[in-house]
Amino acid sequence: MSGLPPQVRGTIVTMGTFDGVHLGHQAILRDVRDRARARNGCTALITFDPHPLRVVRPEAAPPLLTLPDEKKEILAQLGLDYVAFISFTLELSRYSPEKFVEDIIVPRFRPAEVVIGYDHGFGRGRSGDVSVLERLGGIHGFEVSVVGGVEADGSAVSSTRVRRAVASGDMEGAAAGLGRPYSFGGTVIRGLGRGRTLGFPTANLTSPPPEKLVPAEGIYAVCATLGSERLEGLLHLGPRPTFAGSPPAIELFLLDFDREIYGERVVVDVLHRLREVRSFASGDDLVAQMQRDLADGRDYFREMRT
Template sequence: MIIVKNIEDIRGAIAGSCVTIGNFDGVHKGHQKLIELATSRAKAQGLVSVVVTFDPHPLQVLGKAAAPPFITLTEQKLELISQHGPQVCLLLEFTLEMARLSPEEFVRKYLVDGVHMQEMIIGYDYHLGKGRSGNFETLSELGAACGFAVDRLDPVTIDGAVVSSTRIRDLVQSGRVWAARPLLGRFYQVKGRVVHGMNRGGRLLGFPTANLKLVDELFPMPGVYAIWVEVPGEVRMGVANIGINPTFGNDALSVEAHILDYSGDLYGADIRVHFVQRIRDERKFSGLDELRARITKDVELGRQILSQPEAEIMLTRPAFEPGTTPGQPCRC
């Protein structure tokens, strides 16, 4: 997948495209179906498949309401989009100037003139342009005038409810990470760098932990979780605590991961944590012995959970080097 951040870098390089557009926070099952549909339609018609998305998220720029914590930040979002087959991702910087464009101005500048769009596929509730005035009906009228077709994907439902970023966010924030998996098509994951902590896990308790400085915004509610941990070169079982470590009187939120049967040095390494199932609430213990006994039980439970076939990890693998942009886009 080629990533393009400036429309001028690709203008004139594509003879015809099938485009889907959205913020794609989480790249959940609904987003995946939309991207895959655009990709398959493009292939059937001899067109280039193009995904258009934005950075930063429009809510961060418009400031009409406090932006929610995002499920996927840009790097991970691009990784996930790439796995569903599009040839080009147009990653546009969202600005106040862009927000003032009418649907017609935006479509003509970026999609018709920019990538010679022949077909546009949008989600059932997608709007674009100033005042969100570009809906399915107005875009269809614009398509008739500009020579492109518009199709709309029906809502994707799981367990009788529409798959949405809001629903996934609510599940994760309430600790129901297992229930979020079918909506995402994977376990909810965060990425962070291992930093020095208080050195209590291994020294005092016999359970060394990797303390994470997270770059993601959305965290499961405090508690203990069974997790998969991607460390350099392998994937290991683990148990994570999200919280303030009340037994030690802390007041700052931390994420600590104990990686089962692992003895490597991870300081400074970037690791990825996949949250599988919540084991219990965080609570204050009477002392080290009670805490150590509870952690021992947590590790046993975590190992049992992760040994079940339905807890098998579904890894994501980028199909490109994050941050790359095209040199000379090929003509299609």
């Protein structure tokens, strides 16, 4: 386990899982940057992969809002000098707060100050809290600062709250907590071509890894990033009950777009749930509903632009 370059000292350090990098996390990182500027020092974030609960209580581990690569991409935009992804193992889970500070934080990150969220716990069983960290700071010569919670729509932002919103299809609620739309990525693969025969050619996407949280089944208005293009579209997420035997799918219909994109990577920002998945008596009934969905989607995007 490596740390910062040896010449880097007096850092402003924060730590945590930071799943989602939501508005509460962003407030901590802003505070870290401000304190580093005041000290003319560097910033460092210590985070973990996999999620600690996947190691200590796999049955209770939540699905992830951000996969490691997604988290790295978001963090890269937030102006930190160093981000360390520490492999979370059973051995590490048994570290006492004292051992974690003495063996990892102090020698590898050499902090002048450690900044944590108001509800942060660290060390075995999350037994390290603010008072423990302040005591250890007194021993090892670093200061401790605590950042309070952030509210959105009248309640505290948390990864749990954002997960609940995504899982229920409340994409506006998820975006309110994240400060950005909820997204996932996939590669375009060949499907059965049924969408094209119905007049709605869709791009079938590979499913995200099983640990990634996928929104509730439904039809969504989305924005898709394809290379340098940003495209509006509709997303079918889940089963296809109208056609017996069809497996669940992630199907993306891009508005006013007609190009072969097999094998290309797409990142989908899921913006608004238009409706639930339903079964239709015939293909004609499904096409009529898809036309209504398209009209609703265009109305949604028109309102978004005004």
